[in-house]
Amino acid sequence: MKIALVSYEYPPDTAVGGIGTYVAQIAQLLQQRQHQVEVFAGSPSRSGSCVESGILVHRVQAPRPDFATAIAPIFHQRHRIAPFDVMEGGECGAETRVIVEQNPDVPFVIRLHTPSFLIDEINTVPPTWDLQARRFLGALRRGQRPTPFPQLHYNPQDDVERRLTLQADLIASPSRALGECLIDRWQLPSDRLRYLPYPYVPTxxxxxxxxxxxxxxxxxxxxxxxxxxxxxxxxxxxxxxxxxxxxxxxxxxxxxxxxxxxxxxxxxxxxxxxxxxxxxxxxxxxxxxxxxxxxxxxxxxxxxxxxxxxxxxxxxxxxxxxxxxxxxxxxxxxxxxxxxxxxxxxxxxxxxxxxxxxxxxxxxxxxxxxxxxxxxxxxxxYNQDCIGQQQEALYAETISLHRTLAIH
Missing domain, CATH: 3.40.50.2000 (Glycogen Phosphorylase B;)
Known part of the structure; x- marks a missing residue:
């Protein structure tokens, strides 16, 4: 299979969290299993394509909020030259949304990590009454109109990450806990969810x-x-x-x-x-x-x-x-x-x-x-053989389902 992995995070340029580690691990695993793998990633300092640790990596120099738009033409051009059989991207930041719009012929898997709304809900601390009062009085002293603290009002229908996830042919979650959470919160169709752990090959x-x-x-x-x-x-x-x-x-x-x-x-x-x-x-x-x-x-x-x-x-x-x-x-x-x-x-x-x-x-x-x-x-x-077989089965099912939907 010819596989595209799209992720702003990818070491060493943007190794900022677990997503980058996952993409690096799965890219190596698939390459070693004789698949052709290309990674489309971000960078704070460079653009261009080169082979990194045996993987062809296309990087674009862009801040993370602009990555989805900046990487899309690079993917589109590469897909026209050497078409991909399947593409995988994460839900975080909806980084593949422009690619999906421009290349609807590519079978598409969403790999769930943790949606932004969940992180925001947990990390947001409501301001105390004391803090709200001090902010209110401070604005009055400066002759400004007091503004309230922003409130977190979440509407799944407005969530671009959810919309992208629902566009995928299949949705892969590394844990049942996350999948079941999003069936409830995002009304994800359970028949399109597959549970597949991350691979982990320790040094x-x-x-x-x-x-x-x-x-x-x-x-x-x-x-x-x-x-x-x-x-x-x-x-x-x-x-x-x-x-x-x-x-x-x-x-x-x-x-x-x-x-x-x-x-x-x-x-x-x-x-x-x-x-x-x-x-x-x-x-x-x-x-x-x-x-x-x-x-x-x-x-x-x-x-x-x-x-x-x-x-x-x-x-x-x-x-x-x-x-x-x-x-x-x-x-x-x-x-x-x-x-x-x-x-x-x-x-x-x-x-x-x-x-x-x-x-x-x-x-x-x-x-x-x-x-x-x-x-x-x-x-x-979580070894290469165990996860590799499951990953290949996921992609094969995605390709088959995409073709079936295209016919109908």
């Missing part, structure tokens, strides 16, 4: 980390944002330290806005955790090739997200055989095999986080057994 460095480490370090790895549950993790730290006073805690990732207006999440957490600052470390954003060294230096990873689809960072921690405390809200339940490969806690429950971490610190043999089980699950369930 040898992850697999070389022994499961028997004794670092007494607990790590959060990911963007510091409300959706990731970092404030709940922070609230659990005092309880953990009372039981295990020598434990070290690391927050690894870029700081996004906090619940306090005008304060980023790292500043917010540092203020809250000031009495425990000797036990806390914030690293800020790190390069992808540094993740291994941070996982090697930790015993337990905590991912207490309010919502998570199928986080790549959890797969990385599993490959590294870490003890994992994950969230029951979203795809981590499936990743961790309903708790057989790690501990699962409900969102927004610091006491439950503390109890799970304390258990793994009290019983390192349990943590090591869970880590070994997590590594085995990654190797057995």
């Amino acid at each position: 040898p460095a992850f697999l070389e980390i022994p499961s028997t480490t004794e670092t007494q370090t607990v790590t959060f790895l990911g963007r510091l944002e409300i959706r990731k549950g970092v404030t709940d993790f922070a609230k659990a730290i005092p309880q953990i330290l009372r039981r295990h006073p020598n434990t070290r805690f690391r927050f690894v990732g870029q700081a996004l806005p906090s619940p306090q207006y005008g304060v980023d999440m790292q500043q917010y957490l540092q203020r809250w955790l000031k009495p425990y600052q000797r036990s806390i470390e914030f690293t800020g954003a790190i390069a992808l090739d540094q993740i291994v060294q941070f996982l090697e230096a930790t015993d337990i990873c905590v991912f207490p997200s309010l919502w998570e689809n199928f986080p790549n960072v959890c797969l990385e921690a599993m490959a590294a055989a870490r003890g994992i405390v994950g969230s029951t809200s979203g795809g981590m339940v499936e990743q961790l095999d309903n708790g057989r490969c790690g501990r699962l806690v409900p969102p927004k429950q610091p006491d439950a986080i503390a109890s799970a971490v304390i258990e793994l610190l009290d019983h390192p043999e349990v943590r090591m057994e869970l880590g070994a089980a997590a590594r085995a699950r990654v190797l057995n369930c």
Whole structure:
């Protein structure tokens, strides 16, 4: 098959999250299975086409909001020269919307990640009455007309990401949690949904980390944002330290806005955790090739997200055989095999986080057994052969369905 993958995120230029990692992994997997793969991606600094790690990549220099329009003529020209059998894009940002409009002959799969409306709903913090009053009075003092804080009024009918998803021949979700959520919220047709996990091929460095480490370090790895549950993790730290006073805690990732207006999440957490600052470390954003060294230096990873689809960072921690405390809200339940490969806690429950971490610190043999089980699950369930066959079947079905619909 000749396959087009469209994604603004694609390493190394735009390796900003799990989407880029997924696209890079699936591109390599499909190429190794003798398919012709081309990637259409964004870049902050360059445009043009070149072979990167064996994959033909077409990049356009454009900010993310402009990517859908900027990449469309590049795709259209390439499709005219060497037609694609199937195209895949994500729902986030509706990045393939112009391509789909201009190339309706191409069979099209939407790969769900996490729609913007879900992220916005979780990360939006209503302003306090005090903040609203100060803003109102401040505007009056400046002789300006007070304006209200923007309110989040979501209408699925107006959502461009939903509209694009409904245009796809088939819709692939890596987790049942996300698929079922969008059947409810977006009224997606369940007969067009397919459940297909992300592939994950760990580098040898992850697999070389022994499961028997004794670092007494607990790590959060990911963007510091409300959706990731970092404030709940922070609230659990005092309880953990009372039981295990020598434990070290690391927050690894870029700081996004906090619940306090005008304060980023790292500043917010540092203020809250000031009495425990000797036990806390914030690293800020790190390069992808540094993740291994941070996982090697930790015993337990905590991912207490309010919502998570199928986080790549959890797969990385599993490959590294870490003890994992994950969230029951979203795809981590499936990743961790309903708790057989790690501990699962409900969102927004610091006491439950503390109890799970304390258990793994009290019983390192349990943590090591869970880590070994997590590594085995990654190797057995998300490997190239397992996911590759499912991905090929998805594309073949998409092509067949598109032809059938075209005839009718």
